[in-house]
Amino acid sequence: MNPPSSHEKEDIDEAQRASQSWKEAYPDATVDAVGPHGIRITGDGFTTVIDLLAWGNVDHDGIEDVLFFLSHYATGGTFRFYHHAVLTRLDGESRWTMVDIEG
């Protein structure tokens, strides 16, 4: 499998704008536990592992923020990439939002 094409990236961006869940965006994906603080999502051509690293109210807005380490693998290929991300809410009532961390 190759890295996401620009068309696939647009689909991902559209799913994020529509606030779709993983299950809505990837209905055939399966999820299983990896250790005490992680999950593995396996879909058509990909595996993503999400590991919980830390949580707390980093920006002092009164809403908990969660730090994850994400690992993405292509099925049957050598493509892989890794990054950290923060899951947070913009206010106490909104859905969780993924915020990528640069670097």
Ligand SMILES: [Ca+2]
């Ligand atoms: Ca916060």
